[in-house]
Amino acid sequence: MSLKLENVTKKFGQFTAVDDISIEIPEKEMFGFLGANGAGKTTTFRMILGLIDATKGNITWQGKPINYSVSGQIGYLPEERGLYPKLQVKEQLVYLARLRGMDKQAALKELDNWLERFKVPDYKTKKVEELSKGNQQKIQFISSILHKPKLLILDEPFSGLDPVNVELLKEAVVDLKNSGTSIVFSSHRMEHVEELCEHLCIMQKGKPVVHGELKEIKRSYGKKSLIIHGDFSMSFLQDHPAVKKFKMTTEGVHLQIENEWAADDILKDIVGKGFIRKFMLEEPSLNDIFIEKAGASYE
């Protein structure tokens, strides 16, 4: 059984934040939500959690609507991070875990494990306001998973972290998935979604513009990326019929071409023009797909 959104719409007055979205999020997988700011990701999450009601449509998890009776099985990391600034890490994590139905002793034990894993065991008795932003975020992350949720919703989990901590958190998320947690997450960073998710959904202005399995999305997109580095001017490629997009880089060009066979034509055209240091055909990046589908870059 999975998390299912059927024809879900949310309107705030005249404004439609989420427009008729129907997706199915498979269980024990990681599902990525992408979209520019204001695309409706957070609103969708809030509806999944029951924080706000959908104007139209149904949201079910394991065949049942999500309400407070299952809140113990759900973990949530909100986009706007927040913990009690004046409380000790231990106090508030145990409190929040208890509100999700975990008992105190188990919560304390689990807390020690996680603090150890995130290499911050000495923060246990510190007040949250004394911690750096990145460390607060680790604590916040722990707060969303301490009670071992079956469904975990992470709104921009990696934003504001340094690369080392992003790795630490990514590993934790992957481990959770492997141990059977269904994870829905939104991210700012395309590469995180590409790396972690089997299924994804790109939202734009409340509508899902791309939705499905990552591999499938890439394959059906057709277009490929071509990177050429060389010691000669390649600006003439701009007018090549197979080139869809042309971008100069410091070492050469970054092209988007219609299909993989077009690469062959281009190679023939540039041979003899000068020394070619790199000629690489790539799968389209999610970023390319996003830019085309959503019509805007957001990085």
Place this chain on the structure above:
Amino acid sequence: MNNFWTILWHTYWTKIKTRSFLITTIITALLFVLLANITTIIDTFSNEETPKVAVIDETNSSIDAIERIEAYTSEEVILESVQQSEAEVEEKVISGEFIGALYLTSNGDDPISGEYKSLSIADTTISSLLQTALQQIKTELTAESINLSPEQLQTLYAPVSFETTALEENAKSEEELSQARGLVYVVLFLIYFAVIMYASMIANEVATEKSSRIMEILISSTPPVQQMFAKILGIALLSVTQMLILGSIGFLALRESMSKLEGGWFEAFGFSNLSIGILVYAAIFFLLGYFLYATLAAFLGSLVSRIEDVQQMIMPMTMLVIVGFLLSMYGLSDPDTTFITIASYIPFFTPMLMFLRVGMLSLPVWEPILGMVVLIVTTIILAIFGARVYRGGVLMYGRSTSYKDIKKAIQLTKKEK
């Protein structure tokens, strides 16, 4: 329901452990002890030296003016007869040898009159003491001059005997009334302070959770209504704890210092033979009033995004409490007016005014019960309405703090639009 208790105890414990709670309680307790012993403290400081007043006596020496004044004032001032000129005496007052100078004269029909000079006339303790003494002496002297005996004088000044009796059945006697007045006064103050202090504590608590953005997590794990009432009850428990601590300290301090006085404070405030009924009413109206205002505060607190705006947001609520308090102070002397009767059914004034009326008048039982019903119904309506606003309000992070947000907050939770 489990979460309800978790939140309740969490609210209670985290609040009770704060330094500010500890400090407020200790300071207030110290204040109580200080107030209870205020007379002793003042005595220790002021008993250092009895002030001296120079007297230039130009009255008929047969009157023995100084001796007569001393009969009235010997405790507080030392009178010293001086035979110097006015200028010299005034010099001595300025130099500080005397606290003041008193000129006594008599002319014609007026057997005695006085003039008092001192560095400043702001402190009237001594001058009014002397004035009272001279008034008495003048009366004595006049009586003597028309040959009244001291007994006759006493009869002349004996207070008139005057009694008031209420004809209404069960009406409170004058004695009961003054006792009730004392208790009503104390309870009104308690309601006033509790509402102002603890209600704004709740509003702050909600606003803190909102501004620290933890609210979203809380709301996703516990229904807002449950959260709101757990918080209200948690703070109620806190207030009971604080009041018990302060009450017992105050009681002990007073018993210590009042044991010398017969009857003392307790009788003066009507605590000696209270009827149980009135205490029960006091407790009920106190609690209902607290819940009404606490619910209002929680709902107002959910509308602000920054803690700085809390005071501004709960201002109208504070105003309501103050108006209620002023009305009840007015009602203390005149509890039976139509105005007070009507106002006692306006929910936000009911806790104070209905209790005032119950305490001071002999109301039929249905009146206070109707008052309680009004309070309970209003609290429930406010809670239902508040919970909806709370649920939407806590997800709203506008910069504005206007009451239009209430509408927006409700829209946020609406299903069909």
